[in-house]
Amino acid sequence: MNRSLEPRAVEAWEIQAGRIDPYYVKVLTRVLAAHAMTQKMAATGYRRTLDTIADPSLRALAERNHARERLHVRAVYRMLEELGVTERAAERTLLSAWRSPSFEAARFFAEQAQGEVDLLMAGLSLETTGLLVLGINYVDSSYAPHARLAQSELEEKAANDQVFSDLLADAAARFGLQAVGERLIRWLPMAANFFGPAGSGFTNECLRLGLKRKDNQELAELYLSMVARRCACAGLNMPRLTGAYPRRLA
Numbered sequence: 547m548n549r550s551l552e553p554r555a556v557e558a559w560e561i562q563a564g565r566i567d568p569y570y571v572k573v574l575t576r577v578l579a580a581h582a583m584t585q586k587m588a589a590t591g592y593r594r595t596l597d598t599i600a601d602p603s604l605r606a607l608a609e610r611n612h613a614r615e616r617l618h619v620r621a622v623y624r625m626l627e628e629l630g631v632t633e634r635a636a637e638r639t640l641l642s643a644w645r646s647p648s649f650e651a652a653r654f655f656a657e658q659a660q661g662e663v664d665l666l667m668a669g670l671s672l673e674t675t676g677l678l679v680l681g682i683n684y685v686d687s688s689y690a691p692h693a694r695l696a697q698s699e700l701e702e703k704a705a706n707d708q709v710f711s712d713l714l715a716d717a718a719a720r721f722g723l724q725a726v727g728e729r730l731i732r733w734l735p736m737a738a739n740f741f742g743p744a745g746s747g748f749t750n751e752c753l754r755l756g757l758k759r760k761d762n763q764e765l766a767e768l769y770l771s772m773v774a775r776r777c778a779c780a781g782l783n784m785p786r787l788t789g790a791y792p793r794r795l796a
């Protein structure tokens with residue numbers, strides 16, 4: 547896939563001045579809407595876990611993440627506003643995607659997650675996937691404000707991912723291997739589906755327009771190899787998944 551636009555090629559004022567193809571703006575809007583929505587669900591999920599977690603250090607972690615995600619959501623909606631897109635209009639672009647498997651993990655976190663092990667799983671599912679998307683796709687976006695936002699969030703995101711990674715490595719002692727293993731079976735297919743189908747038309751357009759850099763399949767495989775390493779460190783069995791989206795237990 548040849549990209550037609552280099553990283554950080556487009557600024558907001560160029561869109562405002564009508565210098566950019568409306569099709570580019572349309573695809574960009576959907577990318578930003580999905581980015582905002584995922585973080586909104588993450589914020590809701592972290593808030594939700596606070597009601598079901600007693601451990602003070604884990605509560606502090608959930609609170610920190612809740613506050614951070616809320617800031618991120620606002621930053622992305624501000625970016626959309628610059629393009630003349632309201633939060634509501636942005637959400638409307640996701641109507642059909644919303645029930646798809648790629649939002650399953652975020653939806654589950656926001657609507658059903660309970661307790662400490664689910665917080666740990668949300669870390670592995672939302673933070674690690676988020677880190678990959680931010681660090682690989684968005685940081686080199688052709689839309690300069692999105693690339694700058696990703697760059698500014700990246701260090702913090704990586705540190706946060708490390709916190710969850712350390713927590714997982716300690717899972718046997720803190721939560722018990724069986725409890726974590728059972729939850730991993732529930733969460734892992736949803737987390738892997740976050741990246742969406744291989745070679746989707748929308749993603750191909752994102753690649754062509756420089757709004758993403760890697761295909762969904764490649765990111766999903768990278769993600770699963772990271773999780774496999776972390777599971778091995780923690781003494782957890784990595785659940786076997788089917789190879790194609792939507793991934794399920796094999």
Ligand SMILES: [Fe+2]
Nearest residue numbers: 585614615618
């Ligand atoms: Fe975020």
